[in-house]
Amino acid sequence: MPAPAVLRRTVLAGAVAALGLVLLVAPGARADVLSEVKQKGELTVGTEARFPPFEFVENGVIVGYSADIMAEIMKDLPGVTLERLDLPWQGILPGLAARRFDYVVTSVTVTPERFETYHLSVPVADATMAILKRKGDGAITKPEDIAGKPVGSQAGSAQLQALETLAGELKARGTPVAGITTYTDFSEAYADLGAGRIRAVVNSLPNLLEAQRQRPDVFEVVLPTFGPKTYFSWAGRKDADSAALNALIDAELVKLIQSGRMAELQVKWFGAPMELPTVLPVPGK
Amino acid sequence: MLAMLHQTYPVLLDGLMMTLLVSGIALLIGCPLGLLIARAALSDSRAARWTSGIYRSFWRGTPILVQLIIVFYLPMSFGLKVAPVLAAIVALALNTAAFQSEIYRAGLSAIPAGQLEAARLLGLTRAQILVRIEAPQAIRLMLPALISEALALIKNSSLVSVIAVTEITRRAQQIASATFHPLEAYTLALVAYLAIAAVLAGAGLLVERRLAHGGSR
Numbered sequence: 001m002p003a004p005a006v007l008r009r010t011v012l013a014g015a016v017a018a019l020g021l022v023l024l025v026a027p028g029a030r031a032d033v034l035s036e037v038k039q040k041g042e043l044t045v046g047t048e049a050r051f052p053p054f055e056f057v058e059n060g061v062i063v064g065y066s067a068d069i070m071a072e073i074m075k076d077l078p079g080v081t082l083e084r085l086d087l088p089w090q091g092i093l094p095g096l097a098a099r100r101f102d103y104v105v106t107s108v109t110v111t112p113e114r115f116e117t118y119h120l121s122v123p124v125a126d127a128t129m130a131i132l133k134r135k136g137d138g139a140i141t142k143p144e145d146i147a148g149k150p151v152g153s154q155a156g157s158a159q160l161q162a163l164e165t166l167a168g169e170l171k172a173r174g175t176p177v178a179g180i181t182t183y184t185d186f187s188e189a190y191a192d193l194g195a196g197r198i199r200a201v202v203n204s205l206p207n208l209l210e211a212q213r214q215r216p217d218v219f220e221v222v223l224p225t226f227g228p229k230t231y232f233s234w235a236g237r238k239d240a241d242s243a244a245l246n247a248l249i250d251a252e253l254v255k256l257i258q259s260g261r262m263a264e265l266q267v268k269w270f271g272a273p274m275e276l277p278t279v280l281p282v283p284g285k
Numbered sequence: 286m287l288a289m290l291h292q293t294y295p296v297l298l299d300g301l302m303m304t305l306l307v308s309g310i311a312l313l314i315g316c317p318l319g320l321l322i323a324r325a326a327l328s329d330s331r332a333a334r335w336t337s338g339i340y341r342s343f344w345r346g347t348p349i350l351v352q353l354i355i356v357f358y359l360p361m362s363f364g365l366k367v368a369p370v371l372a373a374i375v376a377l378a379l380n381t382a383a384f385q386s387e388i389y390r391a392g393l394s395a396i397p398a399g400q401l402e403a404a405r406l407l408g409l410t411r412a413q414i415l416v417r418i419e420a421p422q423a424i425r426l427m428l429p430a431l432i433s434e435a436l437a438l439i440k441n442s443s444l445v446s447v448i449a450v451t452e453i454t455r456r457a458q459q460i461a462s463a464t465f466h467p468l469e470a471y472t473l474a475l476v477a478y479l480a481i482a483a484v485l486a487g488a489g490l491l492v493e494r495r496l497a498h499g500g501s502r
Contacts, residue, residue: 044366046449050462057459060296085369085449086459091354098358100366187462214465 034244065269109158112284122253123231127204143226147175149199155182163202300456311377319385344383357448373445392427432489
């Protein structure tokens with residue numbers, strides 16, 4: 001049902017964004033988020049739990065790389081329980097702006113626009129883009145080979161932006177792609193790739209490696225990666241009352257990177273450690 | 286598929302329970318509310334008719350997806366954090382009440398005024414008229430429409446995943462993205478919906494038959 005899905009996505013994104021805007025300008029006295037969290041004993045975070053191996057659901061529980069990192073962080077917030085809401089990606093950042101959750105613990109790909117609007121955390125993973133193809137598709141051996149083929153990615157994602165940039169370069173060279181399809185989430189893009197409606201999916205390398213690991217009979221990652229080096233972050237609000245919470249989570253992440261615990265978790269979930277800076281580089285520069 | 290069912294049935298069952306809980310409670314709250322709105326629509330008071338009309342236009346004229354988001358996020362601007370499940374139930378209940386009220390309105394106005402007049406002349410009390418004359422005929426008329434409204438509500442409940450309620454569709458989505466086997470996961474959800482629909486339709490048929498007997502006596 002492509003048409004209703006597109007409609008739903010558009011309606012959803014539009015409504016949440018509009019509401020987010022209304023609520024952003026809505027006045028009202030607000031307490032410091034971190035002290036509120038400690039006082040209530042509950043930290044509410046937004047997650048799109050359809051992004052393995054970062055965050056996904058196994059036996060009804062949200063697990064993955066970010067769940068393990070959060071478990072470490074929560075050790076330093078005694079008496080506080082973690083309330084992790086699972087929402088579609090298009091509702092995550094607007095929901096944060098609408099103050100529905102205190103923080104976003106889901107893989108947010110760093111872009112200049114998001115860097116402007118939100119407080120992005122210390123990087124949690126490498127998010128550099130790559131291409132996934134059907135296994136044995138001999139016509140695609142490098143990223144530029146998507147020229148002339150139908151391709152897909154997730155609506156509203158930085159991955160889609162990267163794909164559009166690549167498609168723009170290909171078009172300038174006179175070899176455009178044969179259409180870009182966008183999806184509510186990556187599972188649908190993978191399903192369409194498997195079904196043969198599209199020839200390639202653009203996502204960050206760790207996610208594609210997971211797809212290949214789970215379905216080696218169907219999917220194959222195309223290397224090298226393309227585009228600039230990109231990172232995954234988490235996100236908080238940029239306002240003053242969120243500053244203490246943002247700082248706490250950043251400090252915890254730096255601690256985990258420096259102690260080597262983060263690298264252990266990377267080996268557990270991605271099969272290899274990643275090199276991560278302890279300060280988020282300003283994107284697009 | 287069977288292997289996946291074996292692995293995931295506790296999670297799917299949990300999703301199914303959430304679907305039934307959210308749509309079941311919404312349906313129950315929507316019933317008296319719908320009756321009230323139908324009564325108001327048939328009332329002599331112009332204000333009541335207008336209020337009822339505006340309510341019905343709003344909830345029948347806007348997408349459930351938008352209604353869910355409004356109910357979930359809007360209270361935040363008044364500093365009120367509504368739990369996702371509560372917001373889902375409230376939005377679905379207010380929505381189904383509007384649709385149910387139209388069914389009740391049609392059912393109630395379908396009883397010929399002559400029957401009620403005759404019953405009054407025969408000395409039946411208001412309660413007797415409602416129980417013996419109005420209700421049996423109206424329920425028989427409305428039942429098919431009410432069953433389809435219940436089915437529509439259960440299917441609409443698949444939208445509540447956008448406000449972080451993990452009902453069966455969201456569970457299937459989660460399984461699809463964790464296992465990379467989307468077709469199997471969605472087929473299982475499909476079978477679950479079909480099972481609910483079959484039970485509801487069967488129950489409706491049973492009640493309809495009983496009422497048909499009562500009518501022909």
